[in-house]
Amino acid sequence: MAQYKLAEKIIDESDRYAVSEWFKEDHQLTKGELTLKFEELWANWVGTRYAVFCNSGSSANLLMAYAVLISGRLRNKRVVVPSVGWVTTIAPFIQFGYEPLMCGADEDNFGLDLNYLESLLKIYDPAAVIMVQVLGVPSVMREIKFLQNKYDFLLLEDACAALGAGYGGKKVGTFGHMSSFSFYYGHQLSTIEGGMVNTDDRKLCDLLLMLRSHGWGKDLAQPVRKRLMKKYKIDDFHQPFTFFVPGFNLRSTDDHAFLGIRQMAKADKITDIRKINHLWYADFLFTVDYQKWVVEAAPCSISFGAMAKSPEHRRAIVKALDENSIETRLFSAGNLGLHPFWFERYGKFNHPVSDRVHQCGFFLPNNESLKAGDILFICDVVNSIGG
Numbered sequence: 001m002a003q004y005k006l007a008e009k010i011i012d013e014s015d016r017y018a019v020s021e022w023f024k025e026d027h028q029l030t031k032g033e034l035t036l037k038f039e040e041l042w043a044n045w046v047g048t049r050y051a052v053f054c055n056s057g058s059s060a061n062l063l064m065a066y067a068v069l070i071s072g073r074l075r076n077k078r079v080v081v082p083s084v085g086w087v088t089t090i091a092p093f094i095q096f097g098y099e100p101l102m103c104g105a106d107e108d109n110f111g112l113d114l115n116y117l118e119s120l121l122k123i124y125d126p127a128a129v130i131m132v133q134v135l136g137v138p139s140v141m142r143e144i145k146f147l148q149n150k151y152d153f154l155l156l157e158d159a160c161a162a163l164g165a166g167y168g169g170k171k172v173g174t175f176g177h178m179s180s181f182s183f184y185y186g187h188q189l190s191t192i193e194g195g196m197v198n199t200d201d202r203k204l205c206d207l208l209l210m211l212r213s214h215g216w217g218k219d220l221a222q223p224v225r226k227r228l229m230k231k232y233k234i235d236d237f238h239q240p241f242t243f244f245v246p247g248f249n250l251r252s253t254d255d256h257a258f259l260g261i262r263q264m265a266k267a268d269k270i271t272d273i274r275k276i277n278h279l280w281y282a283d284f285l286f287t288v289d290y291q292k293w294v295v296e297a298a299p300c301s302i303s304f305g306a307m308a309k310s311p312e313h314r315r316a317i318v319k320a321l322d323e324n325s326i327e328t329r330l331f332s333a334g335n336l337g338l339h340p341f342w343f344e345r346y347g348k349f350n351h352p353v354s355d356r357v358h359q360c361g362f363f364l365p366n367n368e369s370l371k372a373g374d375i376l377f378i379c380d381v382v383n384s385i386g387g
Contacts, residue, residue, distance in 0.1 A: 057182025
């Protein structure tokens with residue numbers, strides 16, 4: 001069993017005791033007042049007006065993709081998707097009949113390659129772009145926002161693995177029309193499973209609230225519900241069970257929100273530890289490459305993303321890490337354009353940086369249980385394998 005793990009138990013003993021005591025009392029377990037409280041705390045911490053709690057970060061991406069689709073704001077169904085990230089960043093757009101255009105990875109942060117992105121924008125005029133703040137290392141948001149203003153696209157921000165990361169004094173998740181976060185085990189904060197969509201747009205938030213819960217209007221503010229009832233001539237008796245949009249059931253529950261509220265009390269402390277650990281890695285790794293960031297960015301990673309010199313070099317590093325009880329794995333999912341879900345539909349996608357991530361990338365542990373000495377030891381193991 002690994003001594004240095006990629007993921008530790010973010011939900012600690014005190015959390016488990018607290019939730020066990022909470023279960024003994026007569027609380028509502030399904031979505032209720034605690035969900036609303038957690039949403040408010042999370043929106044305030046991230047820096048947006050609204051937040052919608054759901055059952056996973058993947059569901060958060062699903063909600064964003066469909067909310068945009070039915071919002072009436074798309075001039076076409078073309079969307080730029082990242083080659084480095086996670087499958088459920090892309091899958092909803094395939095499922096909902098979009099035309100996805102894959103973008104190569106930036107040579108520094110492994111997010112969207114801005115030159116590649118602009119070429120897609122010029123040729124295809126996509127109505128939307130979904131980007132990933134890869135592993136909590138922020139992309140160059142000033143340049144992405146410049147392209148957004150120039151080419152007029154809806155920007156969706158997958159920050160599922162970037163809780164607490166920042167750019168230009170703002171937290172990631174505040175740059176797009178909507179953003180997604182994940183509270184999966186092993187991420188910076190956890191509700192066991194759980195996700196959140198953040199937005200400053202009231203109309204998009206209303207769509208998210210309805211889509212999350214079957215398509216009904218129960219979660220909408222009363223004036224919004226009344227307007228919908230008047231528009232569709234619905235009486236009071238039918239109103240609670242009237243479905244305005246074709247929705248899902250992606251709700252989380254109040255017991256998960258209870259854990260989320262407890263996580264918020266330690267969010268700054270936990271994310272600060274991960275930020276410091278990330279900087280230790282960057283200072284003491286010499287024989288491998290890793291994600292780079294600009295001065296305006298503040299990384300807060302779930303794992304430290306590194307890059308061996310070659311596939312053979314990676315194999316040697318992985319062997320040494322395993323021999324020293326240091327857990328590792330491939331870099332996220334590598335190049336998503338080399339997975340069957342993509343290439344069986346659109347053909348294989350190749351790009352120099354994306355392919356190198358696929359062939360040479362690997363993770364190193366970053367969690368709040370690690371001290372400076374642990375990071376230095378892990379760096380020494382990696383550095384001992386010459387490229």
